[in-house]
Amino acid sequence: MSRVLRGLGALLVLLLLLVGVPAMLLAVGARWPTTWSRQVLLRPDDGTVLLALVTAAAWLAWAVLALSVLAELVTAATRARIRVRLPGLAGPQRAVAGLVLAVLALGAAPAVHLGLPPAVAEARASPPPAPPAAERTAVPSAARAPTRPVDPSAVVHEVQAGDDLWTLAERYYGRGPDWRRIAAANPDRLTGGPDRLEVGWRLQVPGIRPSTSADGAAERVPADAATVTVRPGDSLSTIAERQLGDDARWPELFDANRAVLDDPDVLETGQRLHLPAEAVPRPERAGAEPAPDQAGAPDRAVEPGSTRPAPPAGDGAWSGRTAPPAPDRTAPERAAPPTSAPVPVEPSASAENVVALAAVGGLLAAGLLAGLAVRRRLQLAARPVGRRIVHPGPATIPLETALGRRQRPLTLRTLDRALRAVAVSCRDQRLPLPALQLVLLAEDRVELRLAVPHEVAPVGFVVEEGGLCWVLDQSGADHLTALPADEPLRPWPTLVTLGRDAQERLVLADLEALRLLQLGGEPQVGRSLLAALAVELSFSPWADEMRLTLLGHDTRLPDALGVHAVAQTDDADALLDRLEGRAAEQRRHQPHPVLGQHRLDPDLAEPWTPEVVLVEHPLTPLQRARLRALVEEAPYVTTAVVVLGDVDAPWRLTARAADDGTPATRLEPAGLDLTAQTLTPAETAGVLELVAATGRTDTTTAPWWHVEVAEPEPPPDNVSYLGRRFGGWSAERTGEVDEVVAIRAAVALAADARVDHPTLLVLGPVELLGAAGTPPPRAAKQCLEYCGWLLEHPRRTARDMASALAVAEGTRRSNMSRLRTWLGADAAGEAYLPDAYTGRIALHPAVSSDWQQVQILTAGGVNRAGDEALRAVLQLLRGAPLADVAPGQWHWAEELRTDLISCLRDVGVELAGRALAAGDLALARWAAARALVAAPGDELLLAARIRTEHRAGNTAETERLTLQLAAQARRLGVDLDPATVTLLQEVVEGRVRARLA
Template identity: 85%
Template structure:
């Protein structure tokens, strides 16, 4: 009845608009004069002209309305097989579409069955019938049967913004390729092809069941919910709390397990906050007849794909809902994923934030040294594509804030003890949280520095305000670090990082499961190698594995296979230290910088069997008093007082028990696959060889083949190939670069990466949240056109639900061009690609330098530097854009080469102003670069600016000392010429 009333109301409205309006205009509307003369315009105004204008405007509006109604009638009458889209009338067509459909519903059966027919309702307990045929049978409204057979295993989905058939099939069936099942089940809306969906459509999705009520026991515990594939916090909030806007409450209630509100892992168990919840939201799908087998959650796809395995982060026993009156059904073993990406297998699930932050910091420093030593026109060698995603996975684990907090707190203690002449406390363990630092001491120490609270009778110092003024006041270059052997052992039941001072523990045995013990030992080796205080200790790996020391090439990290020779050296050093009466707390020696070096600690990690005699010698080395600065960690039971007993877990990190501290931990560990990836990253950032840069022209092709992993953001434009761009494109690129530099109007979406990341020229609305992530997605799509959703989620290290949400935001933000073509089209083929008109400032650089930087014109090089707005990817947050590290180094390298080339040309031409501008501009992208600073020095020397020349000379020399590198011989010669007036004599 309600549908009939709606249809009659719509019919009345349409008749009033289409018939009543023109009748009214003909009756009372004014007409233009049939004859014109000057007297018509000169006589006093009586309102006739104004009324005629109003009448004309009304007729135009009526014509627009009539055309829109006619277009929608054609669309509805042909069941959307013929769609009339009139330019400029998209809004009016949407406005009248509902009225037209409501009127047509009076003469035809309902397009979508909103509920079960009486016959089905009476047979709820009967077994489900076979699925409905793909082709429906059309009947008239007065027929007692529905227009289309109702599939009892179907749900009715209401189309939302961003929906398409592929994503709906992925949601309900687990496979985007099954979208044709939905198309075939909705012939009244769809043609059977990859149609564009309209918001508000109700589509029947066969083969799934939706129920309104959540069965008891669906989640593992009351008040909790298990994350499923495709979930987001807003979706869970809508489902559990009745309002998707309450997602921040979910995030705050689960801060212990969630680091990013946009990143959820399938299988995570989340707490649902209690309070005045409105109750679970009603499902979008309409209620359909129940089945006799246990129901699933509302709108959840009844897919043949099993739940994710426990090893991928699932909570054991919680992946399958439990029926209200029956036991849980076990899930089948997961199928193999032959196309799984690297980080699907190597997720660093057992890696703590300090190891990840230290490793990423170390990799960045090593790349900086690579770039500093790179000749003009050359390109550093990047890691193989298979290990590039590992940096993104590490980025998700890092906690640089926690690392800085710990370092600042420890240096504050050291400064206070030095300045107040207090004895240094005997530190054993550190329990580190985001907002709390707890130092556990081996002996009571009642006097603590300002800001620390004394607890447990002086055995614990607690800092509850890591950002307090007395900590931030400690100089960043303060050298006092009395506990350089602190290393992460794992996380406790409160999710705090537990660090042990190996020097204080002296001998730590990793017993229990040998495999888990070796994984823990490997993690200790990597973190000690890249900790902020790694330069203040020595690390010796006793065993056959030489990969990490070889890749590091660091003097402080060594490998040995001769246990006896190593013991001889350590015993000689221990005897020398004991002769000098070591302090009870060995770190006390390091409070005096003049005495710190002889008391540098050495940690020995033993990965291999030892004889009984060798074990006894290690025990005597560390147990004999007075104690010395040597610590030993080994796998196996040697009767050591400190023991970390490990056991492999069914899912996630191995479990461990630290005695005698009595702490249950999730141990930090690196699996063999993860270790191989880390070693590959470290080795790649330590290489000194280079390849020919694609932005530089060489007259004779070099014999070396290009690396297989070379990819470029603008490869759709042919990279730097002069044959594919040409002079016309170069002129266009110069104009486009000038428009971007002047912040002028941009015709199509353009991503700016040469500085803070921005998006210009988008025609849609910017998202209210996750905008930075959308920009990262846009950059990845420009770099990797035609890749799949699985590739994208894997490379960006995000859950599929988060990826879809951000892709929907990006699609809305980018909008469409003047012809209505979306700048981010729906990927019905499974391959995602942006509209060809979407570009970036980096692609402008590629066109401007086509054929080589050294062959490009001065105007082109100036245009390149005008595009520069800051360091490339300047505002990328930690944990983001790690997939683009190769891109970032290429941006820096190309811009530096442009600056060097243009500066050199300007100096040759005597244009000191251009030379100064070009070098200074390029230094924004490559701060501290030796060749650019040398160009600045040469420029200021020619200009006669003695003070600036000396300042830049001291800056360059000081920077080389800080990095621990030698200046290029040509730079040394230049500095001698400008400072001393001549080159120092050299013997032949």
């Protein structure tokens, strides 16, 4: 009743202020003089001017009030997605925010009348029970406010600028009217009323426990919630049918996951959703056929409602740290098994890859993708004109897409800079390097766990637990910007991910500090863990500063990498002989207690390069004894060994398969329960195929280049259909393409002229021109990606599309609907994206792209196209291909992107060469410079620029380009082409150096 009275009172006040005040001013306010003249200002004051000024001030105050109310209404209507902050009006906005909240609260009904789960309704009706006195701890306050006991089951939210109780309730409970739960849990904080929050306050959010989403992002979820993983083809309704027994209950799923779902139609494959608190496991119908949108589900039947029980908390004895009280993660009781076994759903291989990659950490994915990008860049740099680099098979596309979704490049970069900052600080201040053992890595926090206390930390780090723990949070990370980007110091190159803990933090171990790590438990999980260790160590940012030896593994990884630092052997005795000899040499030179100290001096770093040995080979008792003596006898050496099997090691990682199939491990003596990072054999094979393809030096004939004698190899799949459809590269060389018409169309498109039909631009920032509909208010970038995929993969199925893009079926359908509306229909009423009644999705034949324009212009081959056609191709270029694509998007298009770069580079080289032969230096300069936008630093294009500037007599530019080319070759670690070396000798020294025949 009091809520209703307060709401009605607030509504009355707002009506009086917004309606009554202007009505009063119109009725009794002074009227402005019709004209302003000298007589009006100098005549005796009768109060008219003063009353007019007072009236104007009143109108101004009313306008400020009205704007403040409007801003708060926008904030409430958009659920705080749009926050309007008017300069200088923070005070009025705070004043009216309480009135607006009170009015909006009139529409809030009790939870039981909204069909909410009984458990939630009960929680909202009564405050949470107080914890026992022994479990209560004081919450540190950032502001001057009294402290109160903290409910260990509650999230503690630190107030940020712009926060209010309504938006906090929207974020945590999904409903703004539930702000009273937060207010009731913090009575001693909100002494100034529910509308006054101070930045830095720490507020309890009852009934919510901390958790983490599948991609590692922090979220808040109801306590004791079970989880389910989104599978290919899933939507909220299908999950509700499978887990809750009724597809009409999908709104409950959406309400329980508002922290991670903005749109009920947008799900990502592999994402973990939390079930409502009252969800009861329900046996699936025996013999039920899978729904069409579930065709890509995993082949192992998942028991509905099952959850992975949380591992027991660590003993807290490691490093003297007391483990915080763990949240209650007890899984609900499982329902009785069905009388008939559920029928497993047969998945495609790509769907299996996408789902299973949930065991891969963000650092491994980021390091692997960065390494693949470098290897592709080297392939493109060495590619001859008219040739095409070799790409991995189509089965790896979903795998690479899933890696792109899981990568955390910013987190990896922050960790790398943090470790280098520690090294630089110790070197500059001549301090001993801390004895790092483990790193606990969250999205916004880096925690370094040390073996012995170390009290002096670099700027930005906070020393905790008597020097056993260094913490770097987001505020401290700002100090890392002063670190030189090219600072090479990396004292812990054997740092690698073991898994993630119950708080979803990545747990990394310095293998050199652990010395000997034993992988026990289930051998299959151990082998998958070894595979993940091998891949991450090979592609980490510090991989060049260590050596990796695989004992007993197959040779596929070393062969695919083709680098000297990664090797494989089956001869354990020969390996031990070599390692013992190296260890004896290091011990004679009195190593530091912390071996990384040697690597702070660049002149001494190389002899102390660490070597990691991953042992899958069975060892004899004598070999195990030699191994322990090698790494465990003091003084310690720079050799670290990870062994699959029992070697009586001090550090042990015991593996097992959890009830839900996820790989669970326990790290002793740290007492940490982890979800292990693993690569299954199928995933490992896909990764190795990617690595091998990016290391190949052979090439194939490019479809955009004409050769007199065609090689017996088909054109790539991504252009064969386009050629037949658009008269492109695979068209017969019979003059089918009207070059004049194609040039005019390309010039018009490059000039941003009006196009008659939808045209996707990918030669620069991705845009869509000529669409008949309006752009969607959300997910427009995803719609552009879908359009690009459909152009490159016409007449494919919905399952093919969802698998390649690594999205759930519900997300795909929603975005396809948005794209269909955006594209619209042509003048005859035919949709540009017709419904796929045949099961095959295809765009209207009139929908095209600037890339297809390039194919039309070069249909006879780049080397046979006219100069105007090549010029038109380069005019279409607006930037680097796919210039504004964010990390994690368009990973399926890596082959397309490299083809774009390769073709445009060849066009630039060909046109610049023709222009130089004709003496047209301006055209040669323009062609090479334009193509360099697509292929920055390309050797052949830079050589064309050097040749052009040398002929023009531009000595300064010639010298600059020469130095740039030489420096780039050193940076990439490649040799210049002999023709380029000859050119540089000619332009720099005036002649070619003599050579004996």
